[in-house]
Amino acid sequence: MSVPTDVRAGDVYDASPDFVYAVSLLAALEGATGQDGHAMVLPFLGMARAELxxxxQRRPARYVPVHVxxxxxxxxxxxxxxxxxxxxxxxxxHSLRLDSARRLLRRGVAAVA
Structure with missing residues (x-):
């Protein structure tokens, strides 16, 4: 038997500055086309973002501009x-997701190297 959960619209947004900056940096890296190795690391960045x-289920409250x-x-x-x-x-x-995102990022860095 399934148990109903109380899902509120505001629960998925995380406004913590470190999380917002990390997701914003990840988005900026995904958008950094033209950089050497970008095509090789892009799939790993996408998987890392999904984990992060x-x-x-956990989204930044907003994005901040980040220059790469x-x-x-x-x-x-x-x-x-x-x-x-x-x-x-x-x-x-969150710890498990962060660890997984970091491992995926490292695989992407290794693919570029």
């Missing part, structure tokens, strides 16, 4: 931010 946002000058530097910055988010995570589900 819990397949749409160099793909490699942006990828390293994203990994650092995911590591910090993981270290500070108090919710097991």
């Amino acid at each position: 946002t819990d397949f749409g 000058g160099d793909l490699q530097t942006g990828l390293a910055d994203l990994e650092e931010r995911l590591t910090t988010l993981l270290a500070n995570s108090q919710v097991l589900q």
